[in-house]
Amino acid sequence: MELDVRNKGTIPVNHYLDFSQQGYQVIRELGRNQEGGRIIYLASVCNSEQKVVIKEFSFASETELLDSDAYEREIEILQQLEHPRIPRYIDSFATSANFYLVQEYKNALSLGTKRDFKPTEVKQIAISLLEILVYLQQQVDPIIHRDIKPENILVDEQLNAYLVDFGLARRQSAKIALTTLSAGTLGFIPPEEQCGDKLTQASDLYSVGATLICLLTNTHAANIGKLIGDRGGQFPGLAHQLNPRFRSWLMTMVQPNWKNRYANAAVALAALRSIPVTGNATIVETLLAAIKLKKRTAMFTLAVLGMVAVAATTLVFSQQGGAAQQLKESKSLIDFQ
Ligand SMILES: Nc1ncnc2c1ncn2[C@@H]1O[C@H](COP(=O)(O)OP(=O)(O)OP(=O)(O)O)[C@@H](O)[C@H]1O
Ligand SMILES: [Mg+2]
Secondary structure (H helix, E strand, O other): OOOOOOOOOOOOOOOOOOOOOOOEEEEEEEEEEOOOOEEEEEEEEOOOOOEEEEEEEEOOOOHHHHOOOHHHHHHHHHHHOOOOOOOOEEEEEEOOOEEEEEEEOOOOEEOOOOOOOOHHHHHHHHHHHHHHHHHHHOOOOOEEOOOOOHHHEEEOOOOOEEEOOOOOOEEOOOOOOHHHOOOOOOOOOOHHHHOOOOOOOOHHHHHHHHHHHHHHHOOOHHHHHHHHHHHOOOOOOHHHHOOHHHHHHHHHHOOOOHHHOOOOHHHHHHHHHOOOOOOOOOHHHHHHHHHHHHOOOHHHHHHHHHHHHHHHHHHHHOOOOOHHHHHHHHHHHHHOO
16 A cells, blocks of 8 residues: 655644534634633534534643633533523533533624724623623523633624633522632723622723723723733723713623622613714713813812713713713713823
C-alpha cells in the first residue's frame, strides 16, 4: 500500500475529540476560556443537519477549587428555561476527564466581534435583550444572569438579541458562595456584586447599560471599566449624537447604586420604548444640559434641581411616560457630573 506522506506530521483533518459515541461530530471551536478550563465547540448531530454547541468543562483546571459545580448549575438553569432567544438545553455527558453540556446553536454573531451599529439599532438590540431579562425576572424565583457582556450576547441580521453563557447565573434567593462573589467581567459587574452585597433585579441592568455604552462608543469590552470609571458618565461621542433622554436612560442603567437604577428589566424596557434615540432636546433636557456645564456649587445644583423637578412634572404630564420616571432620568444626569 502506498503511503500518503503529504499529511505526515501534520494535524489530521478533524483533530477534535471524537463524540460519535454520544452522537455528535465537532465542526470547529467557537471559543476557549483557558483560565476557566472551558472549550466551546460547534458540532453537528450525527446523520443530521442540526447544529449544536458543546461546552467542555475541564476539572483539571484552576476552577476546580473555585467553582466545582459550575457545570451542574448551568445545566440546571438552562433546563428550566424556555425562551426563543435563549439556547435550549439538549444533552450532557461526561468522559473520564471532562464534563460536556450540549445546547442549541443560535446562528448569530456575538457582540464581541466588532460591528458598527447606529444608535437606533442599538436601541432595538437593547429592547430585544431587555425582553429576555423580563422573561428571566418573571420566574417565580427570578434569575440573575451575572455575566451580561458583549461576548455573551449574540445578535442576528434582524437585530434580535440572544443571551448565552448561564455559567454564573443564579436564582435571586440563592446564597452566593464567597469564592464566586466577584465572578463576572470587570467593567460589566455592578458595584454591588463587587462589594458582595445582595443581587437585585437591577444588577443585570448595570451590565446591559455597560454593554450598550460599548456599542455606542465603539469601545472594546476590555476597556469599558476604564471608560466608566474615568469618565464618570461623560462618554466621548455620546452626548452629541444621542437624544438627552436616551443618554439619561443609559446613565440610569449604569448608576453605581442599584437603588438609583430602574427597579427591574420591565421598568427599564417600558421607559426605553417611548424614548427617541436621536433628535433635539426638550426644554427640560436643555436645562439639564446647562446644569451639567455650570454646576459650580452644591447649593446651586440643588436649587436648579428643584426647578427641574417642577418643570419636569408639568412637562411630563403632557408627554408619554410618568413624572416619576422623568425625574429619575433627570437625577441620573446630574449624578453623573
Ligand atoms: N448557544 C450558542 N449558540 C451560538 N454561539 C454560542 C452559543 N453558546 C456560546 N456561543 C459562542 O461561544 C462563546 C463562548 O461561549 P460561553 O460564553 O458559553 O463560554 P465561556 O467559556 O463561559 O465564555 P467566557 O468565560 O469567555 O465568558 C460565546 O461568546 C459565543 O460567541
Ligand atoms: Mg461567555
